[in-house]
Amino acid sequence: MSTRNANCRNADPRAFFASADENRSAGRDRERGAKRLCLHCPVQIDCRRHALSIREGDPPSRQAHPSSKSIRGGLQSLDKAAPQLHCG
Structure with missing residues (x-):
């Protein structure tokens, strides 16, 4: 997945991940x-699509960030479990 055109490419990554x-x-x-x-x-x-393909427990190399409390593609980790969410 290319992020070259992503709106978040220059954003602070901390905006997408919960802190302790x-x-x-x-x-x-x-x-x-x-x-x-x-x-x-x-x-x-x-x-x-990438966010929905990541499962909790996947190795960090498969994830954009090891935290499961993140926002990816406009979804929060809890949103990913909702069956009504489909893409493309």
Whole structure:
């Protein structure tokens, strides 16, 4: 998957991953901002497909980041379990 045209290519990566000291309010704000950035991204579908292909427990080399609390393709880890979400 190429991220050359991704909206997030110049964004702070921390915007997409929860930190251990993040409170609930800060987490919601961070998630909304990350999802907003993904909303009209030209590579969102590819990114979402990649996110849906990652399983918890996959080796870190397969993941963009070892944290399972991340936003990828506009999806949060909990969203990935929702059966109604399909892409392309």
